[in-house]
Amino acid sequence: MIDYSKLFHPQSIVVIGASNSREKLGGIVMNNLSKSYSGKIYPVNPNGGIIFDILSFKTLNILPVIPELAIIALNANLSVKALKEAGQMQIPFAIIFAGGFSEIGEKELENQLVDICKETGIKLIGPNCMGVWNSHRLNASFMNILPPFHGKITFISQSGSLIAYAIYLKLRLGKFVSLGNSTDVNFEDFFDYLSSDSDTKVLALYIESLKNGRNFLEKLKNFPKPVIAIKAGSSDIG
Known part of the structure; x- marks a missing residue:
């Protein structure tokens, strides 16, 4: 069974494409982590140097440890390469923010991600996503505006805009x-972990598509907590 606590509570994180510039994705992520995360951060940048007061590494394969989460802040093509390297290192989880995959017709590029996940066992969040946030000090996303009041609702969404709207609604x-x-990890993959997660009392889902509807429904039947699910595209106007 996959241990999703390593995604929500990683002991260490590598940021591939880390930057000092808050105008770049790698800099935004480093800034968010520096404000929210107390574990070990390993920035990776081919130029090396100091990034957010942390000594960076020029390549992934020279890290002194195997991090539990790889945050990939690169373009689509470079993200594929970085995911393969992370998977070969046996890093258990990765997040890819970049778009430029099946959502614009680049199915072959996205299929490469699928193959890497199958071959190495790495679990991928994304691509074309905003990341992961946990009120217990983890902002592994590029969101700068976060929920002002914390509670015990876990929201899993295929739409980043809906997450932003949920934050707006407080x-x-x-x-x-x-x-x-949802190239690799899907809604139902979280159900076992969240069913025993004391910080989740209600599960909210925003669904655009399901890869295996039967599997989703079977697992949903056994989920022991209230679930609020919205399926997009089920009416004439969407």
């Missing part, structure tokens, strides 16, 4: 996961 979220294209 819903008392405890966790959010932006799945994006």
Whole structure:
């Protein structure tokens, strides 16, 4: 069974594409982590140097440990390469923010991600997503505006805009996961972990599509907590 506590409570994180610039994705992520996360951060940048007061590494394969989460802040093509390297290192989880995959017709590029996940066992959030947030000090996303009031609602969404709207409504979220294209990890993959998670009392889902509807429904039947699910595209106007 996959241990999803390593996604929500990682002991260490590597940021591939880390930057000092808050105008770049790698800098936004580093800034968010520096404000929210107390574990070990390993920035990776081919130029090396000091990034957010942390000594960076020029390549992933020279890290002194195997992190539990790889945050990949690169473009689509470079993200594929980085995911393969992370998977070969046996890093258990990765997040890819970049778009440029099946959502714009680049199915072959996304299929490469699928193959890497199958071959190495790495679990991928994304691509084309906003990341993961946990009120217990983890902002592994590029969101700068976060829930002002924390609660015990876990929100998993294929739409980043809906997460932003939930924050605008000041819903008392405890966790959010932006799945994006759901290339590897899907809604039902979280059910076992969240069923025993004391910080989740209500599960909210925003669903655009399901890869295995039968499997989703079977697992949903056994989920022991209240679930609020919205399926997009079920009416004439969407």
